[in-house]
Amino acid sequence: MSDNTLSRRSFLSKTAAAGAAAFTAPLVVPRHVLGGPDHQAPSDTLNIAGIGVGGVGESNIDNVAETENIVAFADADHGYASEVFDKYPDAATYYDYRRMFDEMGNEIDGVIIATPDHTHAKITADAMKRGLHVYTQKPLTWSVGEARYLRQLAQETDVVTQMGNQGHSSDDARLINEYVRSGAIGEVEKVHVWTNRPIWPQGIEMPEEVQRVPDQLNWDLFLGPAHEEPYHEDFHPFSWRGWVDWGTGALGDMGAHLVDHPFWALELGAPTSVQTRSTAFNGESWPQSTMTHYNFPARGDNPPVKMIWYDGGLMPERPDVIPEDVSLNPAGGALLVGSEGYLMHETYGSNPQIFPEEKAEELDTPPQMFDRIQGENHELNWARAIKGQEEATSHFEYATQLTETMLLGVVSLRADNKKIQWDGDAGRVTNDEAANQYLARQNPREPWAIPEVQNAVGATAQQ
Template sequence: MKEKEKNTTSRRDFLKAGALAAAGSFFIFPRHVLGKGFIAPSDKLNIAGVGVAGKGFSDVNNAYNNGANNIVALCDVDWNHAKDQFAKHPKAKKYKDFRQMLEKERRNIDAITVSTADHTHALVALAAMQLGKHVYVQKPLTHNIYEARLLTEAARKYKVVTQMGNQGASNPDQQQMIKWFNDGVIGDVHSVHVWTNRPVWPQGIPVPQSTGPAPEYLDWDLWIGPATKVGYTPAYHPFKWRGWWNFGTGALGDMGCHLIDPPFRVLGLGYPTEVEASIGSVFLKDWNAEYLPEGAPPSSHVQLKFPATAKNKTPITMTWSDGGIRAFRPDVIPADAQLSEPDGANGVYMIGTKGVMNCGTYGVNPKVFLNTGQVLTTSPSASSPSVPEWGHNLAWQEACKAGYNSAKHKALTSSFDYAGPLTETVLMGNLAIRSYTLRNPTADGKGFTYPGRKKLLWDGKNTRITNFDEANQFVKREYQNGWKLA
């Protein structure tokens, strides 16, 4: 090899070295040498997107960052749904199968965005991390608790930069809430109430029937992936899969990582110790509720309990409500006072000994209602009506360039070290909801008993329900159709 070649460092080699060794300086030409506005090739990431329509459209384009990075490959099982993304990045290689993309483009990819349906998040993310690729994965991080724990551990093992796409985690308003709590403004918190107007898609309905073959532009088998195989119907793809346990995680999966994030972060919560649920019933006949175990219910009510923490000296009870069931306002909040989210569709109350902290989706516009009658709010400049997803994604991009051991990676607000335990907590609610629908026939064959309608005790370290073994079937899933997670 020529001496000149020995001393040449490619952009990809540099970025890989940064991820593994957290190099302290960038091998980048100064911008004033290259010309104003020019971005050196060594300062760009080569990014691939998997699931690039719907939510994936914004994830990929936030990562592209107006040309600050390269979009080198795009993967989607539905090329009709992804056509606008393909048109936006015509030079990117197109794939339907992420495994083929990783095999063929592995030397040309630095980082990957994953915005598929919930049931394939873990498959794509783990495969990418095993190749040393940084990953940005949409919320919820995974379809089940086992996968969340696995991805958290894999990020540490492979030393890659990770971020979950719950953009409210990067909302500066959350820092104000942390400061209020750390300053003792609301005292020790004993109760948290979280609610959402989701589902806003059909849920609590009978299983859809197949409408015939999938259109030729959609690879239905790839979309099904590790889930139980079902026939094609537009009642699942591209959006309504959320309400079916085979693919989605219901209202909790859709909004839990946004709404449970503020109390989880502010109060320094870890694994819950117990969970209990009840759900809304669907009656199509008098006195005869529909039994719909395949799908999430029309509404649910979940209670999680957490031990006292280093930050909060009191055990905490967290109550989640969905399906339009909203938490009642605490007495300390005046009847006509406007909440953080004006229409009250989604929100959080953290109830302490000195007052109540309230915030809306993504932790925006936080307010404190003190027992003294005083109300604290953020300044208009600090409170954002909507949190820009771009900034959350940008922080991940910069951390990818800086490396796994860098301060920028450690400063990420939803790396898997945080997002994994948060997602596990969110999915604990689904474990209780699914256990609630378990039933056994009575001895006379005329009715059923529901053994899962009980308080479930959780061993977070070992990811097990300790007092009702049947519930543990929902901690992980059995992969189908030849797929495996390893």
């Protein structure tokens, strides 16, 4: 053990949870609302800030920078984000997004949020309350309760919202919808969805040693609402996805790209029951493999649907109708099983195919039901929506429902793999009261707690 390490248990036993001082921000109205001499009309260039830009946030910023003005960045790790800072030298840089809001709130029209999953909800809510438009990476939230709260907040604030599941803006995504809704494969009663994730360590034990925090990393900001945990390189960057405190595992990571398209095309809404089975789960690191069974009720004339999710190397059985030279893409895909055929697509909804091949040859291109997104650019779709030019494709009214459905699989996993019965209207598990504790984080650190989420979950647990 090096001089810079000590026993993790010793550290935790001697160190009390160190939350930041409570933060109360004044309401700052963005300049596109204020008007005046410096007023920027909605049709003009937007001023965009990025929060969490060292990873996928960089590509989000790059895509919107084609037409908009990048004015500021906030990132807890200035070392990891340094290349982005260098790429946009005129943008102001901060560690804490709250300070950025205080100092530049009047100069910002919208924010792109690409921090780790566990801080999405609080940062997004703070921005929305200030009247800022928000683009938040998938999964939209770390918990079901947070997703439901952001849906309510979006209705109250009326800002333009978008979740960062970029496949939702693709031409192929719209073609999938048009095939399914035009009846190309008949009535769909079963869907298989799979991914090659996790591609990061999962199903592992917490490291014993404590490492020195890198000089340009604000570890307290990274921790956010999660409980105090000493820094280790196994947590950051990227590998945080495999840890319960910060990530949501393979289902949370890739469900927004894979569950999205059948959920959208079949208009599934809330499931009635969910059950996850998994390899060994120690409560700290997500398991190596999971399989989740969702049951959705009938919708009008459409029959009930069973959807099965597979990750960690698990795959659905290959239908005989798919030719031997056509693979179930090992990286990920979905297979919609209809009464008159099959539709298969890859991650992000790409490359939709109809089987059997004879049926595909007989089918005409379905009638267009959805407008295509210019350049299939998800970020610029959001920017144009802010300007009133089109509608955001994965707005929070839709994205929160998709996120809630995905994360109910996580709730079942944490409830000892039990089959949970879900009341979507009430937002509660009805057959296992103890499972409701997993709808939100218990005892989040201040000032990261969202009282509306905690109060709603508390009320749910008492019902």
